[in-house]
Amino acid sequence: MDEVKLDNSPNSQNIPSTKAKQGLHGPSIGIGAGIAIVSILATFFVISVIDNSPELEFEEKPPTQDAEEVALSLFTVNASPYLGDDNAPITLVEFGDYQCFFCNKFFHETEGNILKNYVETGKVKIIFKDFTIIGPDSVAAAHASHCANDQGKFWEYHDTLYNNWAGENNGWASLDNLTKFANDIQLDQETFVKCMNDGKYQQRVIANNNDARTLGLTGTPAFFVIGPDNQITKIGGAQPYDVFERLFESELQK
Numbered sequence: 001m002d003e004v005k006l007d008n009s010p011n012s013q014n015i016p017s018t019k020a021k022q023g024l025h026g027p028s029i030g031i032g033a034g035i036a037i038v039s040i041l042a043t044f045f046v047i048s049v050i051d052n053s054p055e056l057e058f059e060e061k062p063p064t065q066d067a068e069e070v071a072l073s074l075f076t077v078n079a080s081p082y083l084g085d086d087n088a089p090i091t092l093v094e095f096g097d098y099q100c101f102f103c104n105k106f107f108h109e110t111e112g113n114i115l116k117n118y119v120e121t122g123k124v125k126i127i128f129k130d131f132t133i134i135g136p137d138s139v140a141a142a143h144a145s146h147c148a149n150d151q152g153k154f155w156e157y158h159d160t161l162y163n164n165w166a167g168e169n170n171g172w173a174s175l176d177n178l179t180k181f182a183n184d185i186q187l188d189q190e191t192f193v194k195c196m197n198d199g200k201y202q203q204r205v206i207a208n209n210n211d212a213r214t215l216g217l218t219g220t221p222a223f224f225v226i227g228p229d230n231q232i233t234k235i236g237g238a239q240p241y242d243v244f245e246r247l248f249e250s251e252l253q254k
Contacts, residue, residue, distance in 0.1 A: 074211045075224055075232075076127065078204045080145070080154050083115075084125035090251050091226040092124055092244075095131040095212045098141040098161045099168045100220045102238040107162040113241045118248055128158060130208040131220050137173035140196075142205045144178040147195035148187060156185045227251035 075093045082091075092114070096103040118124035130145075132138035141161055148157035160181045166172035175196070182192040195201075212222070223235040225247055231254075233247060 072226070072230065074215060075129070075226065078129070078207045078211070080128040080158070081149065082125045082127060083155050084119040085122040086125065088119075088122055088125040089228040090118070090124045090248060091127060093127045093129065093224040093226065095129050095208075095215075095217055095220060095222045097130070097132050097134050097138045097220045098145075098165070099134040099138045099173060101168070103221045104162050104165040106221050106238040107159075110238070110241045110244065114244055117245070123252060124248060128154075129211065130205050131212040131217060131222070132205060132209060133220060135169045137169065137171070139205060140175055140178060141173045142208075143199070143201050144182070144192075144196060146201035146204055147192050148182065148185070150195060150200075151187050151191065153185055153187060157181065157187075160185055225251065228254055 075091070079093070094103075094106075096106075114124065114126075119126060128145075130142040132142050145154055145157050145161065148154055161173070164172060164177070164181060171177070178196070179189070179193060183189060215222075215224075219237070221238060223239075223244075225233045225235065225244075227233070228251060231251075235243060235247070
């Protein structure tokens, strides 16, 4: 196994070694320092909220924006590629952590029906953004997904991570295993390991975390549904499929 090099520059968010001390939930892990100052140059949108189911929360709750007015770029910049038809009228944005219990629950219990009934039919496209709140392995897994995207396999790697989920901070998302997962989906190993060694996407993971905090998020998973008219609705936590279905159908009728 090639050694993963760490970026020791100030304010960097390192891809942790396999010997890194397992972290506790909290703002010092996977978040970066402070809330990013966002220059909003795009049109503003107002968010409505559906938020009554369990989610993994981290301990610090930064001030939220009462007006909930944000730029569309917060949901799309530094995100995954679209899953589904680029021209689908509805966009579902998920902020998630690959070690998160409720994110894994959503993936296995709800996402499949959304894919079958809305993504594969061209009605919804999905974006994934990192919110790495659990520990160092969360940061490494998020970084690895972007390295996989360099080879056109973000979503295959994303699915592989959740299909191998085994809890929080217990080593299943260690660097050794992340490289094994890359091999499982036939990524070029040399290219993948170099991407990980170079910490190529450290700043992207930090930026996504900052976007999540700017949006006032305190847990994972958190979802935003962007309708055909750019109306945005937040869905907090691992809601059941029927919650997504009702909202999608309502948006499609506009």
